[in-house]
Amino acid sequence: xxxxxxxxxxxxxxxxxxxPIAMHAKAQxxxxxxxxxxxxxxVMRQDGNGIQNAFLQVxxxxxxxxxxxxxxxxxxxxxxxxxxxxxxxxxxxxxxxxAKNGGNDLDLWFGECAKxxxxxxxxxxxxEKRAAKCNGCLDFKKLSVDFRGNPRPLSSALLFHDGSAIxxxxxxxxxxxxxxxxxxxxxxxxxxxxxxxxxxxxSAIHLMxxxxx
Numbered sequence: 001x002x003x004x005x006x007x008x009x010x011x012x013x014x015x016x017x018x019x020p021i022a023m024h025a026k027a028q029x030x031x032x033x034x035x036x037x038x039x040x041x042x043v044m045r046q047d048g049n050g051i052q053n054a055f056l057q058v059x060x061x062x063x064x065x066x067x068x069x070x071x072x073x074x075x076x077x078x079x080x081x082x083x084x085x086x087x088x089x090x091x092x093x094x095x096x097x098x099a100k101n102g103g104n105d106l107d108l109w110f111g112e113c114a115k116x117x118x119x120x121x122x123x124x125x126x127x128e129k130r131a132a133k134c135n136g137c138l139d140f141k142k143l144s145v146d147f148r149g150n151p152r153p154l155s156s157a158l159l160f161h162d163g164s165a166i167x168x169x170x171x172x173x174x175x176x177x178x179x180x181x182x183x184x185x186x187x188x189x190x191x192x193x194x195x196x197x198x199x200x201x202x203s204a205i206h207l208m209x210x211x212x213x
């Protein structure tokens with residue numbers, strides 16, 4: 001009987017000795033987990049800033065033709081919008097490939113950015129474990145044909161030249177007769193970037209709203 005009691009006391013002693021070690025390990029694990037979470041948030045923040053800066057560079061670039069700025073006069077501004085929308089196609093391809101090379105998944109898109117739609121989009125990304133766009137939203141490479149029969153990126157319908165700069169704006173819908181294809185006039189419009197981080201199993205959505213540019 002004394003042997004059993006001694007054995008129980010020994011186990012209790014080992015447990016009591018191990019408890020601080022286990023608690024320290026658990027606390028250290030929590031610290032590491034918190035650090036990883038903070039690092040992940042910082043990476044997502046930096047990615048968001050990088051994407052927005054890239055869009056700003058495209059929207060702010062001065063398109064020229066034979067030394068004459070496309071920013072001079074309404075017709076020139078329209079040409080600038082068209083040139084910018086084609087540059088957005090190149091930007092989409094470049095950034096999505098860069099994300100892929102880094103082991104992440106990125107989807108750039110434009111369309112309606114209602115709050116409820118973004119919550120559904122976040123759930124969709126985590127459920128499908130890939131970057132996705134919101135319902136009704138389109139890739140920048142999506143083309144239409146203007147009244148002259150020339151290809152025209154549909155994203156140009158959400159670009160407006162105010163006489164000094166190009167901004168994201170649903171006012172651009174008035175410049176594009178074929179904008180009915182988009183199906184969301186009157187709603188809040190935006191350019192968006194959806195990201196999925198497989199290693200962290202995390203998602204991020206970055207929006208550029210009306211007036212951005």
